[in-house]
Amino acid sequence: MRALVITGPHRAEVQDVPEPVPAAGEVVVDVQRAGICGTDVEFFTGEMAYLHTRHAEYPMRIGHEWMGTVSSVGSGVDPAWIGWRVTGDTMLGCGVCRRCTQGRQHVCEDRLELGIRGGKPGALAEKVATPARSLHRLPDGVDEAAGAMVEPGGNAFRSVQAAALGPGDRCLVLGPGTIGLLSALFARAAGAEVHVLGRSERSLAFARTLGFDGVWTEEQLPQVAWDAVIEASNAQHLPAKALELVEPGRRVVYIGLAGVPSPIDTRGLALKDVTAVGVLSASPGLAGTIDAYASGTVDPRPLIAATVSLDDLPAILAGERPDGAGPGPKFHVAL
Structure with missing residues (x-):
């Protein structure tokens, strides 16, 4: 499959990489829409703190704002997930420490962060693997654009x-x-x-x-x-x-x-x-955000300046704005 890979400071390219296979407890999602944010830009420039604390290293595959459809499941996962439109939590705690068992997995010392920390490949790719426990179903009232805005929301x-x-x-x-x-x-x-x-x-x-x-x-x-x-x-x-x-x-x-x-x-x-x-992460706010988007209480879509292809991303990470982009701060990728 095709995925965006940052190979070093100011170096990013689209590569052909192996498709993910769901491990026990995981699903694979066919990504339909993903966004980039300031954290992704800091990985591209080399300024992101995790690069200096060794929580992340090049080459890396970014992308933590996303939505898609579950296409396969690993052992121990209910196959009823297949076909569901979902988004997922970025913060993937160990699940067994005191913080995780108290519902604070987003500050787990040993957490992975999808597309950010610990080498867990991100969602700026055609497919992404993530634990089923991190998933949130998207109702019909939340379209692809809003679904990929749940994490920042x-x-x-x-x-x-x-x-x-x-x-x-x-x-x-x-x-x-x-x-x-x-x-x-x-x-x-x-x-x-x-x-x-x-x-x-x-x-x-x-x-x-x-x-x-x-x-x-x-x-x-x-x-x-x-x-x-x-x-x-x-x-x-x-x-x-x-x-x-x-x-x-x-x-x-x-x-x-x-x-x-x-x-x-x-x-x-x-x-x-x-x-x-x-406030560190979206984790405890994902469900409330989905509800607000579904009800129309908050509409995040006006913030999206443009929806581009994976091949356009290296230039956007370098600070370019594509022709015809609107004035909003957010760029999305359609996959």
Whole structure:
């Protein structure tokens, strides 16, 4: 089968590789749609931290935002899965440690991460193998495009849950990338007044098309009370800015990651009685995201700039935007 392989920093190509065979407890999925994200770009550039901690190494096969149809199952898996449209969890815990048995497999010390960590091949390929326990069925109301947006949506869903927003609360999202915009959409669905802060005029212009209550640069940001701040950028200074901006007694959610340490002053955290929550993965939010997409409460599809072929990906990972691409931050591959 054909798969995208990153062979080294700034080197990616489509290769013919052996088709996966499902191990015990696994299924093989015929991938229909997959997305790329900032993590994938960092693997391409060589900046991803896992490359330096030896949790990942080249050559590697990326892809952790996907949907498809189950085509075969391994021993111990109910064959009724065959033919189901599914997506799956990226975080594949060992299943036996204390964290896994308590439902926190996404922070298992020995976890694999599909297309990211531990050498588990990803879904930017015609087929992918993954444990059956990681699967989530997709209802008919979730099409291929939305199905491949469940994983980033799960991160955003959890961020809004962590922000504890209610109707009438005012939420500020820092960073108008995919996760930030999805967080803003989920926050609006929760009844909040939603504002987005960004930097580039292209991303800000696109955010304005989504109808949020305000879209700002740092210089333009009004001095109002922010009941929750969701920090979804990669800017080194914005985690501290989020703590500065949030109302006393309310919540800051940290989901963005800078490429360098981004310190905060814990005196501000304590003296303002602020709750700070870190969000690592989509895992506990996948089911809720699927429900929101199926009901139409949140529609992630406007964020997709273009759907391309596997052969187009090396250029996109290198920063090119294909002719005719829309203004959104997300690229999908149709397989």
